[in-house]
Amino acid sequence: MGGCPGLGGEGRDHSRSWGIYACARCGYELFSSRAKYEHSSPWPAFTETIHEDSVAKRKERPGAFKVSCGKCGNGLGHEFLNDGPKRGQSRF
Secondary structure, eight states: OOOBGGGTBTTOOOTTOOSEEEOTTTOOEEEEGGGEEOOSSSSOEESOOSSTTSEEEEEEETTEEEEEETTTOOEEEEEETTOSSSTTOOBO
């Protein structure tokens, strides 16, 4: 499985990681493994952030936001609306 540069470095295997996922640049808490779930994408998938200000969002297109660390602005990927494991949940 590929790594996620925004969550701790290229090539890191996140499929078995438990605990807190933090920004690779500044260490700010972003996601908890309790909000992690299996998804067909090669990146770790989460339903929610740890803190309300864990991520900053910028609308990229309908149904998708570009997300970055809420503290330092490091790029993290996307939030896809209504693409979570349950109806109405997002996928980060």
